[in-house]
Amino acid sequence: MAIKTPITIAYGDGIGPEIMTATLNILTAADAQIQPEIIEVGEKIYLQGFTSGISDDAWASLKRTKVLLKGPITTPQGGGYKSLNVTLRKTLGLFANVRPCVSYAPYVATKCPNIDLVIVRENEEDCYSGIEHRATDEVYQCLKLISRPGCEQIIQYAFEYARKFNRKKVTSFSKDNIMKMTDGLFHHVFNEIAADYPDIQHDHLIVDIGTALIATQPERFDVIVTLNLYGDIISDVAAQVAGSVGLAGSANIGYQMAMFEAIHGSAPDIAGKNIANPSGLLNAAIQMLIHINQPDVATTIENAWLTTLEDGIHTGDIYSATHSKQKVGTQGFADAVIERLGKTPSHFKPADYKPGAYAKIQCYGGRPRIVSKKELVGVDIFIDNPTDIPAETLASKLKALDTDMELIVITSRGLKIWPNSTIESPYLRHCCCRFQSSGDVKKLSAIKHEDIIHLLQQMNQLGLDVVKTENLYTYDGELGFTLAQGQ
Amino acid sequence: MAIKTPITIAYGDGIGPEIMTATLNILTAADAQIQPEIIEVGEKIYLQGFTSGISDDAWASLKRTKVLLKGPITTPQGGGYKSLNVTLRKTLGLFANVRPCVSYAPYVATKCPNIDLVIVRENEEDCYSGIEHRATDEVYQCLKLISRPGCEQIIQYAFEYARKFNRKKVTSFSKDNIMKMTDGLFHHVFNEIAADYPDIQHDHLIVDIGTALIATQPERFDVIVTLNLYGDIISDVAAQVAGSVGLAGSANIGYQMAMFEAIHGSAPDIAGKNIANPSGLLNAAIQMLIHINQPDVATTIENAWLTTLEDGIHTGDIYSATHSKQKVGTQGFADAVIERLGKTPSHFKPADYKPGAYAKIQCYGGRPRIVSKKELVGVDIFIDNPTDIPAETLASKLKALDTDMELIVITSRGLKIWPNSTIESPYLRHCCCRFQSSGDVKKLSAIKHEDIIHLLQQMNQLGLDVVKTENLYTYDGELGFTLAQGQ
Numbered sequence: 001m002a003i004k005t006p007i008t009i010a011y012g013d014g015i016g017p018e019i020m021t022a023t024l025n026i027l028t029a030a031d032a033q034i035q036p037e038i039i040e041v042g043e044k045i046y047l048q049g050f051t052s053g054i055s056d057d058a059w060a061s062l063k064r065t066k067v068l069l070k071g072p073i074t075t076p077q078g079g080g081y082k083s084l085n086v087t088l089r090k091t092l093g094l095f096a097n098v099r100p101c102v103s104y105a106p107y108v109a110t111k112c113p114n115i116d117l118v119i120v121r122e123n124e125e126d127c128y129s130g131i132e133h134r135a136t137d138e139v140y141q142c143l144k145l146i147s148r149p150g151c152e153q154i155i156q157y158a159f160e161y162a163r164k165f166n167r168k169k170v171t172s173f174s175k176d177n178i179m180k181m182t183d184g185l186f187h188h189v190f191n192e193i194a195a196d197y198p199d200i201q202h203d204h205l206i207v208d209i210g211t212a213l214i215a216t217q218p219e220r221f222d223v224i225v226t227l228n229l230y231g232d233i234i235s236d237v238a239a240q241v242a243g244s245v246g247l248a249g250s251a252n253i254g255y256q257m258a259m260f261e262a263i264h265g266s267a268p269d270i271a272g273k274n275i276a277n278p279s280g281l282l283n284a285a286i287q288m289l290i291h292i293n294q295p296d297v298a299t300t301i302e303n304a305w306l307t308t309l310e311d312g313i314h315t316g317d318i319y320s321a322t323h324s325k326q327k328v329g330t331q332g333f334a335d336a337v338i339e340r341l342g343k344t345p346s347h348f349k350p351a352d353y354k355p356g357a358y359a360k361i362q363c364y365g366g367r368p369r370i371v372s373k374k375e376l377v378g379v380d381i382f383i384d385n386p387t388d389i390p391a392e393t394l395a396s397k398l399k400a401l402d403t404d405m406e407l408i409v410i411t412s413r414g415l416k417i418w419p420n421s422t423i424e425s426p427y428l429r430h431c432c433c434r435f436q437s438s439g440d441v442k443k444l445s446a447i448k449h450e451d452i453i454h455l456l457q458q459m460n461q462l463g464l465d466v467v468k469t470e471n472l473y474t475y476d477g478e479l480g481f482t483l484a485q486g487q
Numbered sequence: 488m489a490i491k492t493p494i495t496i497a498y499g500d501g502i503g504p505e506i507m508t509a510t511l512n513i514l515t516a517a518d519a520q521i522q523p524e525i526i527e528v529g530e531k532i533y534l535q536g537f538t539s540g541i542s543d544d545a546w547a548s549l550k551r552t553k554v555l556l557k558g559p560i561t562t563p564q565g566g567g568y569k570s571l572n573v574t575l576r577k578t579l580g581l582f583a584n585v586r587p588c589v590s591y592a593p594y595v596a597t598k599c600p601n602i603d604l605v606i607v608r609e610n611e612e613d614c615y616s617g618i619e620h621r622a623t624d625e626v627y628q629c630l631k632l633i634s635r636p637g638c639e640q641i642i643q644y645a646f647e648y649a650r651k652f653n654r655k656k657v658t659s660f661s662k663d664n665i666m667k668m669t670d671g672l673f674h675h676v677f678n679e680i681a682a683d684y685p686d687i688q689h690d691h692l693i694v695d696i697g698t699a700l701i702a703t704q705p706e707r708f709d710v711i712v713t714l715n716l717y718g719d720i721i722s723d724v725a726a727q728v729a730g731s732v733g734l735a736g737s738a739n740i741g742y743q744m745a746m747f748e749a750i751h752g753s754a755p756d757i758a759g760k761n762i763a764n765p766s767g768l769l770n771a772a773i774q775m776l777i778h779i780n781q782p783d784v785a786t787t788i789e790n791a792w793l794t795t796l797e798d799g800i801h802t803g804d805i806y807s808a809t810h811s812k813q814k815v816g817t818q819g820f821a822d823a824v825i826e827r828l829g830k831t832p833s834h835f836k837p838a839d840y841k842p843g844a845y846a847k848i849q850c851y852g853g854r855p856r857i858v859s860k861k862e863l864v865g866v867d868i869f870i871d872n873p874t875d876i877p878a879e880t881l882a883s884k885l886k887a888l889d890t891d892m893e894l895i896v897i898t899s900r901g902l903k904i905w906p907n908s909t910i911e912s913p914y915l916r917h918c919c920c921r922f923q924s925s926g927d928v929k930k931l932s933a934i935k936h937e938d939i940i941h942l943l944q945q946m947n948q949l950g951l952d953v954v955k956t957e958n959l960y961t962y963d964g965e966l967g968f969t970l971a972q973g974q
Contacts (some may be wrong), residue, residue: 066635078561090902090910091909091910091911091913093910093911093912111598111703118582124900125900126663127631127662127665127666128901129663129900129901129902130667130901130969130971131901131919131969132666132667132668132669132965132968132969133668133867133957133958133959133964133967133968133969134541134960134968135957135958135960135967136861137630137635137859137861137962138631138634138635138636138670139633139634139635140633140635140672141630141632141633141671142630142631142633142666142668142669142670143629143630143631143632143667144614144628144629144630145626145628145900145901145917146626146627146628147624147627147900147914147917148623148624148625148626148627148915159813175614175716175719178614178615178617179619180617180619181619181620181627181629182627182628183629185627192877204500207720208514208719208720208722208723208724209723209948211698211723211724212722212723212724212726212727212728213727214702215702215703215724215727215728215782216598216727216728229662229854232662233694233695234694235695236695236696236698236699237699237702237724239566239699240699240700240702240703241699241702241703241944255912274924276746294647347936355545362779366507371624371873372624374623374624374871380620384861386858397647405573407645413611413612413632413634414615414616414617414618414632415577415616418636420894422578423577423578424504424578424579424580424743425580425742427634427636430632431641432618442773447950449943449953450947451866451946453940453943453944456936456940456943457940458938460940466936466958467957467958467960468955468956468957468958469955470620470622470954470955471620471622471953471954471955472620472953473621475624477622480620480622481619481620481621482617482618482619482620482623484617
């Protein structure tokens with residue numbers, strides 16, 4: 001390996017500089033073939049006026065190397081500063097967040113000594129797109145978006161990961177018993193893609209039960225793939241249960257670019273004291289070495305690190321009277337790892353990343369795209385009804401309008417309030433009026449956008465405050481909307 | 488207590504009849520002053536053609552008694568059957584799901600022996616309203632709705648509960664660092680209402696960290712109040728960690744009506760075998776007795792039940808060689824509880840519900856309603872862009888339209904793709920075009936609904952497929968929408 005791989009390094013804030021120094025010392029001692037380009041990101045850059053926490057020069061390096069090893073960042077409060085992680089993730093399309101989660105009992109305290117799982121979390125969609133509106137004085141809404149390509153790439157990534165890292169099973173989590181379309185899509189695509197990987201087992205859990213099982217029986221999981229919000233929650237649960245919040249690294253992976261970091265924060269309270277544990281960043285660096293196809297170096301470092309843990313050489317955060325022999329600082333810990341380069345752990349299972357086998361996992365773009373025939377068949381028109389006009393009165397007004405569409409149902413927060421409502425005391429101030437080309441969803445015919453506009457004009461003349469619309473479509477004849485309760 | 492309280496009883500499916508019989512036997516032996524009205528719900532009723540799982544007669548009883556003690560129900564698969572729980576919850580406005588979660592170590596296996604918390608979960612809103620649309624061939628969406636009255640009633644309920652049950656602290660969970668408007672509202676209302684309860688401590692956690700702490704340090708929590716989805720997840724985590732899935736009851740509370748049930752299912756595989764543990768339903772019945780103001784009976788039964796656990800009289804589900812003395816069946820367990828009526832536990836803290844103190848918790852309707860001045864200032868128009876028209880081309884078309892509004896930004900899944908996008912390879916097939924009355928959000932002036940309709944007409948003439956709209960409002964001058972990244 002004569003040619004060194006250029007990588008971009010950001011020391012970060014708080015304990016960032018000291019743990020990065022320790023990590024790079026270990027990489028150098030292990031003869032990692034890397035050529036670091038140092039960039040400055042985070043607090044200093046924020047305070048220079050870059051609200052994204054990163055300067056143009058730093059961007060240039062990133063785009064050149066396509067690999068970033070990053071120390072933790074402090075985002076200043078207020079003042080419109082944006083999380084650098086969010087900026088990097090969104091701008092670079094880092095769609096997969098990959099978090100191995102391992103317990104290191106008995107050297108690190110945990111209630112679950114046999115955890116060895118990986119969470120692959122979708123990183124770009126879900127309720128995290130920041131699309132929020134206040135529709136009425138009292139009702140706020142957030143748009144959860146799930147796309148087929150988004151599901152395909154993250155699920156494909158999870159199965160490719162499982163195959164490359166010799167994992168046996170991929171489990172998906174969703175809440176598709178409630179969110180039948182969005183989470184249903186994720187589950188559906190999961191089954192589709194699982195069929196392409198007959199060598200990997202797969203199953204699916206509802207996220208509430210799944211999360212409870214991570215909390216109590218995490219050893220049953222291997223690779224878990226899930227949506228953004230659920231992934232956020234279960235990543236924290238798994239790390240906490242494993243006791244590895246201070247030791248774990250994570251990767252953010254896109255088609256062009258990858259970023260590696262510890263999962264912990266910048267811990268400004270202990271910065272500069274040479275007591276922070278560099279293990280989280282070191283484990284991120286190990287993931288990076290695999291990514292840039294230096295699995296031999298990754299193996300050597302991971303085994304030295306495991307041996308150091310076994311030998312009881314511990315930083316203060318994991319020091320215990322029973323399992324530790326020597327308390328060391330940040331650099332002392334790095335030195336202990338360096339001393340053990342070439343050694344193999346006896347208690348822990350040794351790492352053995354095969355040369356060539358674990359290089360960058362590619363997801364080969366979209367799957368064959370089959371476009372459905374889309375037909376406009378109706379519209380949901382949401383109104384603000386601050387004076388609590390009863391549903392019956394609303395309905396009689398709407399039924400009198402000049403349109404070929406039929407008023408089918410009026411709902412409030414998903415509950416039918418007209419016709420024949422059984423709701424005792426309905427909430428009336430945020431109503432959805434559903435118009436369809438036919439009352440029978442099996443006999444829907446196409447309407448035109450003009451029909452909807454014509455309806456909106458008339459509702460406006462009635463003085464109704466239309467706050468939002470959602471068109472109703474069919475796709476190859478299948479309904480592109482959920483039926484209201486009782487519809 | 489001469490007058491008996493009428494309550495509605497549904498035996499339910501699977502193990503329902505036997506655990507209900509056992510529970511009622513205990514209530515009778517403890518001299519609970521109740522007058523049961525038996526209704527039939529569930530499987531039989533579903534198969535008679537009531538897709539909601541409940542007949543009109545049964546409704547009549549419920550509306551008379553306003554209290555339901557319900558055995559577990561089996562919802563038949565397929566055929567359009569609706570979950571009876573969902574029907575009851577929605578129709579009767581049961582806005583609060585209340586789940587006490589207690590560990591009973593060492594008699595019931597748990598990794599966390601000191602759990603004693605209560606989860607108060609919002610039950611009507613969030614992503615659970617079933618409002619889903621497929622906006623384009625590839626993009627599905629779910630609408631998350633959070634209302635101020637919804638937040639107020641559940642949070643007020645949690646604090647009232649804490650006060651009445653002598654709890655010290657209420658913790659709220661949300662993800663308001665990401666969902667600043669919806670979850671932000673919940674957090675904001677929480678702080679508002681907490682101020683009315685200076686005798687109760689309060690704090691707030693981000694849901695990912697909060698859930699991780701429930702999994703590992705549940706003993707730090709007292710009362711937790713949260714939104715529907717988070718509540719669903721953490722209820723399962725807490726019950727699993729406590730080891731109390733088979734023992735816990737829950738309440739669903741509305742202004743007019745309350746329903747009490749075990750948290751476990753109907754377990755058809757062990758139905759009719761007299762081996763099921765009736766404790767979950769019994770604990771639900773204890774909650775019910777408190778609700779109908781018979782705290783003395785509730786106290787007597789809970790203490791007898793705790794004593795039975797301590798005495799090692801266990802059903803098979805919790806039987807262990809170390810902590811059990813006698814394995815009993817469903818009715819045998821009930822008999823053991825009945826024998827111990829009047830006894831007080833020595834290991835567990837005895838129950839002591841004060842007469843009169845814990846009657847039905849009222850939430851006194853809405854808080855004073857202050858209506859903001861609402862002004863329409865723009866619109867988000869979402870389009871399906873199946874041919875990947877570049878954002879720049881779209882923008883130049885839209886900027887040429889005849890309108891007083893200004894095209895401010897085009898986004899895709901919340902990311903800015905015009906102007907000056909930094910996104911490497913944007914997803915173009917689901918775009919949001921934001922028009923505002925001014926480019927400067929501090930200088931927004933009112934527009935009319937006609938202006939939006941006029942814009943829609945022109946976009947339609949351009950052949951653009953508008954799939955949804957979201958109006959942009961200000962409320963007392965405050966923005967009723969989030970700014971796009973980079974806006």
